[in-house]
Amino acid sequence: MNTDPTTSPQPAIREMAFKFVLLIGILSFFADFTYEGSRSILGPFLAHLQASAFIVGAVTGFGELLGYGLRLVSGRLADRFQKFWPIAIAGYIIQMSSVPLLALAGNWPMAAVLIILERVGKATRNPPRDVMLSHAGKQIGVGWVFGLHEALDQFGALFGPLAVAWILALRGDYHLAFTALAIPAVINLSLLMLARRAYPHPEDMESNPPNVQTRGLPRVFWLYLAGAALVAAGFADFPLIAYHFAQASVVAPDIVPVFYAVAMGVSGTGSLVFGRLYDRFGFGVLIVLTFLAALFAPLVFLGGFWAALIGMAIWGLGMGVHESIIPAAVAPMVSPERRASAYGLFTAGYGIFWFLGSAIIGFLYGISMPALIAFSVVLQLAAIPLFFIVARQTRSTKRVL
Numbered sequence: 001m002n003t004d005p006t007t008s009p010q011p012a013i014r015e016m017a018f019k020f021v022l023l024i025g026i027l028s029f030f031a032d033f034t035y036e037g038s039r040s041i042l043g044p045f046l047a048h049l050q051a052s053a054f055i056v057g058a059v060t061g062f063g064e065l066l067g068y069g070l071r072l073v074s075g076r077l078a079d080r081f082q083k084f085w086p087i088a089i090a091g092y093i094i095q096m097s098s099v100p101l102l103a104l105a106g107n108w109p110m111a112a113v114l115i116i117l118e119r120v121g122k123a124t125r126n127p128p129r130d131v132m133l134s135h136a137g138k139q140i141g142v143g144w145v146f147g148l149h150e151a152l153d154q155f156g157a158l159f160g161p162l163a164v165a166w167i168l169a170l171r172g173d174y175h176l177a178f179t180a181l182a183i184p185a186v187i188n189l190s191l192l193m194l195a196r197r198a199y200p201h202p203e204d205m206e207s208n209p210p211n212v213q214t215r216g217l218p219r220v221f222w223l224y225l226a227g228a229a230l231v232a233a234g235f236a237d238f239p240l241i242a243y244h245f246a247q248a249s250v251v252a253p254d255i256v257p258v259f260y261a262v263a264m265g266v267s268g269t270g271s272l273v274f275g276r277l278y279d280r281f282g283f284g285v286l287i288v289l290t291f292l293a294a295l296f297a298p299l300v301f302l303g304g305f306w307a308a309l310i311g312m313a314i315w316g317l318g319m320g321v322h323e324s325i326i327p328a329a330v331a332p333m334v335s336p337e338r339r340a341s342a343y344g345l346f347t348a349g350y351g352i353f354w355f356l357g358s359a360i361i362g363f364l365y366g367i368s369m370p371a372l373i374a375f376s377v378v379l380q381l382a383a384i385p386l387f388f389i390v391a392r393q394t395r396s397t398k399r400v401l
Contacts, residue, residue, distance in 0.1 A: 017136035017205045021145050023198065024133060025152030027191035031092065032153050032264075033184040035118055037160025037177070038099045040260040042115060043242030044253055045174050049108035053243055057362020059112045060239045061355040067119030068351015075127035075344020079337065084128035084203075085196050091125025092192050094118075096185035103178035123351075127343040132202040134331040134339060139205055142328045147275015150324035154268030154316075158261045160184070165257035172254075206336060217342060220393045221333045225349050227386035228326055231290060232350045233357030234297075234379030235318060238263075240362055241300055250308050259309060263316030270317055271324040278325050283391030286325050287384055293318030294380035297373045332394075 046056050078087050098118040105111035137145040160181070167177045238260060245251040251259055277285045296318060299311025327343065334342040357379065364372035 013205060014139045016199075017139035017145075020195075020199050020202060020205070021133060021136050021140070021148055022152075023191070023195050024129065025149045027188050027195060028149060028153040029156035030184040030188035030191065031096065032156030033160035033163070034096060034099050034156075034181045034188060035122070035160075036157035036260070036264060037164045037181050037184075037257075038102060038118075039238060040161035040164055040242070040257040041168070041174060041177065042111075043239035044246050044256060045102075046108050046111060046239070047243060047246060048174060049105070049111055051108040053240070053247070053365050054362050055108065055112075056243050057237070057240050057358050057365070059108075059115060060237045061358030061362065063116045063119035064237065064358060065351050065355030066116060067123045068347045068349075068354060070120060070123035070348075071127050071351070072341075072344040072348035074124045075340040075342070075347075078128040078131065078340035078344075084132055084340070085200070088125040088128040088132075089192060089196065091121045091123070092189060093121070094124060095121025096188055097121075100178055100182035100185060103175040123347075126347065127340045130327055130343050131336075131340045132199075135202045135204075135206040135336070137328070137331060141275075141279040142331045143275040143278035143325065145275070146324045146328035147271045147273075147278070150271035150275070150320060151268045153323065154264045154271060154320060156184075157264035158268060161257035161261040161264065165254055165261070168257070169254045203336070217338070217345070218333060220390055221330070221342065221346070223386055223393070224329065224333070224390045225346055227383040227390065228346070228350050229353035230379050230383040230386070231293075231318075231322070231326075232354040233360075234294070234376045235322070235354070235357065236297065236300070236315075236361050236376060237354075237358050238315075240358070240365065241312075241315070244301060244365070245308065250303075250305060259312045262309065263312045263319065266313045266316035267320035267323070270320045274320060274325050275328065278328060283329070283387055283394060286321065286329065287387045287391065289317065289321045289325070290380060290384055290387065293321060294377050297376035301369055301373055 042060065043056055046059065051059070074087055074091070078084050095118050098114050098121060102111060102114050105114060133145050133149055134142060137143075163180065164177045167173070167180055242256050242260070245256050245259070246253060274285060274289065293314060296311045296315040299307045300315060301311075303311060327346075330342055330346055331339065357375075360375060361372055364375060
């Protein structure tokens with residue numbers, strides 16, 4: 001392995017890193033096929049089970065709270081015991097089991113438990129998985145790694161909702177749709193075991209860790225977290241958007257998953273470009289995309305069919321940023337031995353504000369649509385000054401190094 005920081009990585013290691021990211025991306029394709037397929041109909045499904053708008057917002061928001069907050073625990077465990085694969089595998093098993101079980105839910109409290117459990121599974125597996133991906137980023141670019149992974153991930157999120165929409169169009173049966181999602185879930189778990197066997201030690205791909213302090217987390221990390229938390233608080237969750245589509249009769253029920261698929265297609269395609277641009281231009285890319293993504297709310301919540309479709313495409317662009325560039329930017333800020341904890345802490349704070357924002361947005365939905373839109377747009381735009389500070393400090397650090 002090449003340990004000289006003045007030379008580029010050996011081609012064999014770069015090839016191994018790329019194949020690892022590709023394999024993780026493919027298994028994530030089937031993971032997103034499964035759980036994003038289910039999430040594309042959670043809003044209408046909960047409404048079908050007599051849940052109110054506030055319940056939809058609270059359940060999905062609390063799910064995100066646990067889905068992000070518990071990453072603090074799994075991240076610390078991964079750092080402490082260096083057991084990245086076992087923790088990731090446990091999370092995938094919990095998540096992939098919860099989705100098909102929604103077929104058995106006969107009331108909204110039972111569905112809520114399974115929705116939240118699915119988020120717990122994601123919380124468990126994400127920090128160790130992201131750390132393993134960050135090791136590959138040392139060889140082929142951290143933005144490209146997370147962008148490529150997110151693209152494959154989101155294409156799963158494209159085809160999953162389309163498959164669900166097809167089932168609903170043919171049969172109109174939510175329970176059958178959840179049952180069918182057991183197929184990609186099994187494929188995901190099979191590929192997961194293959195990846196574990198083929199790449200037992202992904203940390204070997206990072207021969208030269210970043211030159212950062214290991215005592216505590218740097219100030220730039222906390223500023224970045226504050227900005228990301230504002231973005232999360234202002235970003236409406238899709239189940240509430242889908243609920244709005246159904247309640248306002250903007251989109252037919254069997255077309256709602258198609259709108260979600262459009263958003264995921266935009267997210268996946270954009271991630272391939274965003275990752276490369278981030279590696280080349282840094283935080284400037286994140287600032288521009290944050291501004292654009294903030295425009296989704298008025299289109300989605302006030303527009304008709306076509307305006308809502310454009311709004312969902314912009315919403316998908318924002319999701320691509322959240323899942324690719326935002327986590328990619330964390331890796332260079334912290335050393336490898338603290339990286340899982342940093343990812344866990346970062347996403348825990350992100351999730352707490354996502355929960356608070358989702359609950360407030362759900363509450364505002366029943367009171368004032370203009371207030372809801374103002375809340376969403378203002379909070380996202382408020383993150384931009386913080387991102388400018390992070391960009392400046394990041395450039396200063398690079399010049400020093």
